[in-house]
Amino acid sequence: MSDQHLVIVGAGHAAGQLIASLAQDKYSGTVTAVGDEPYLPYQRPPLSKKFLAGELALDRLYLKPAAFYEKFGTRLLLGRRVERIDRPAHRVVLDDGSSLDYSTLVLATGSRARTLSLPGAELPGIASLRSIADVEAIRARFSAGKSLVVVGGGYIGLELAAVAVKLGLAVTVLEAAPRLMMRGVGPVVSTFYERLHREEGVAVHTGVAVKGFEGEGRVERVVCEGLLAAADLVVVGVGALPNIELARTAGLATTNGIDVDARCRTEDPAIYAIGDCTNQHHPMLDRRLRLESVHNALEQGRMAAAAICGLPAPPDQVPWFWSDQYDVKLQTAGLSDRHDQAIIRGRPDEGRSFAVFYLSDGVLVACDAMNRAAEFMMSKVLVGARARVDAAKLADERVAVKDCRL
Numbered sequence: 001m002s003d004q005h006l007v008i009v010g011a012g013h014a015a016g017q018l019i020a021s022l023a024q025d026k027y028s029g030t031v032t033a034v035g036d037e038p039y040l041p042y043q044r045p046p047l048s049k050k051f052l053a054g055e056l057a058l059d060r061l062y063l064k065p066a067a068f069y070e071k072f073g074t075r076l077l078l079g080r081r082v083e084r085i086d087r088p089a090h091r092v093v094l095d096d097g098s099s100l101d102y103s104t105l106v107l108a109t110g111s112r113a114r115t116l117s118l119p120g121a122e123l124p125g126i127a128s129l130r131s132i133a134d135v136e137a138i139r140a141r142f143s144a145g146k147s148l149v150v151v152g153g154g155y156i157g158l159e160l161a162a163v164a165v166k167l168g169l170a171v172t173v174l175e176a177a178p179r180l181m182m183r184g185v186g187p188v189v190s191t192f193y194e195r196l197h198r199e200e201g202v203a204v205h206t207g208v209a210v211k212g213f214e215g216e217g218r219v220e221r222v223v224c225e226g227l228l229a230a231a232d233l234v235v236v237g238v239g240a241l242p243n244i245e246l247a248r249t250a251g252l253a254t255t256n257g258i259d260v261d262a263r264c265r266t267e268d269p270a271i272y273a274i275g276d277c278t279n280q281h282h283p284m285l286d287r288r289l290r291l292e293s294v295h296n297a298l299e300q301g302r303m304a305a306a307a308i309c310g311l312p313a314p315p316d317q318v319p320w321f322w323s324d325q326y327d328v329k330l331q332t333a334g335l336s337d338r339h340d341q342a343i344i345r346g347r348p349d350e351g352r353s354f355a356v357f358y359l360s361d362g363v364l365v366a367c368d369a370m371n372r373a374a375e376f377m378m379s380k381v382l383v384g385a386r387a388r389v390d391a392a393k394l395a396d397e398r399v400a401v402k403d404c405r406l
């Protein structure tokens with residue numbers, strides 16, 4: 001074993017993958033991960049899905065069992081926070097005043113739920129959904145007959161709404177934008193999800209700005225223009241902010257995320273950053289961006305491990321996402337925000353299975369697939385190949401997506 005000491009700040013999804021990849025890539029130094037949550041590195045997607053529904057046990061959230069970290073010799077300092085990076089000394093200072101010297105430092109600090117600065121926002125009964133602790137707080141009021149108001153109609157808020165209404169809560173979703181999941185999917189998909197949630201019994205209101213919260217001792221009402229929604233519980237799901245303060249205070253460049261290069265290195269050769277907290281140039285999309293997804297956390301974990309171990313970079317990948325709501329699995333390949341043409345396959349206005357393909361200058365750039373795994377898989381390949389496609393064929397159910405290439 002060498003005298004190299006790698007310190008990871010944060011013990012979430014990206015950190016968990018980094019440790020697994022370092023083990024695979026035969027990293028010869030010692031590894032310490034400091035995480036401020038008291039849990040082994042865990043996956044967050046089930047927090048708004050099966051774990052919230054009570055269908056998945058806590059230990060199923062863990063990426064690896066404790067024995068894995070012991071075997072690889074990784075020291076996990078859990079329930080502890082890194083407060084400061086001393087770059088000249090190659091040292092991090094923890095919340096209990098102790099410090100760790102590093103030869104390589106990896107920032108895997110993730111993101112945190114954005115909160116609202118509105119009157120009454122501090123009332124008990126108003127929660128976010130980011131961590132196991134948040135789910136435990138929500139569960140205290142998460143039972144049949146209670147009324148839940150979800151502020152924000154993004155993926156997490158809508159997944160939560162789906163679980164809640166199935167458990168018998170009266171659910172209202174309030175979204176300020178004109179349509180649901182506006183940041184992630186095209187308009188046709190938003191309209192479909194509005195229908196889906198209404199069919200399942202959720203009261204969905206779009207274009208509604210929340211003005212504040214009221215209640216005696218705890219939240220009882222959400223106040224909007226022209227609307228007052230009764231609430232035993234409010235969950236605010238209005239996006240996430242990257243945890244970049246540690247990096248910024250240490251003088252590292254940040255622009256909506258910690259700036260990293262193609263191998264996840266910051267401008268300091270001894271410091272890397274991975275996961276939700278980073279901003280990186282994506283070679284396939286040809287722009288810098290910050291992605292909040294499991295796929296990105298996994299890829300950047302692998303990328304950083306390879307760079308640290310002096311191995312070639314893993315191949316570029318098409319970003320992809322998913323969301324589970326009721327019996328509908330949404331899978332998205334690529335990013336649709338810059339498309340100039342949308343092609344629909346199937347019927348978005350009836351049933352629960354269709355796909356939308358997004359083109360830019362005739363090239364397939366993204367696909368939203370609802371219960372259409374084959375369309376998703378084939379689109380991912382074509383997006384990665386920057387393939388020009390035949391729009392008429394894409395709309396035709398009888399033609400396989402791979403045969404739509406020009």
Ligand SMILES: Cc1cc2nc3c(=O)[nH]c(=O)nc-3n(C[C@H](O)[C@H](O)[C@H](O)COP(=O)(O)OP(=O)(O)OC[C@H]3O[C@@H](n4cnc5c(N)ncnc54)[C@H](O)[C@@H]3O)c2cc1C
Nearest residue numbers: 010012013014036044045081082109110275276292293294
């Ligand atoms: C409810 C929910 C559902 C989701 N569903 C999906 C989904 O269906 N599909 C998908 O692709 N993505 C989903 N995501 C997003 C996905 O979970 C994230 O992109 C992923 O967790 C990012 O991994 P990360 O390691 O960058 O951050 P995290 O997993 O958030 O880990 C970062 C960790 O670092 C800790 N930390 C921060 N600062 C410090 C410090 N100074 N000292 C010590 N520790 C620190 C944080 O507390 C946290 O534990 C979901 C997220 C949530 C919250």
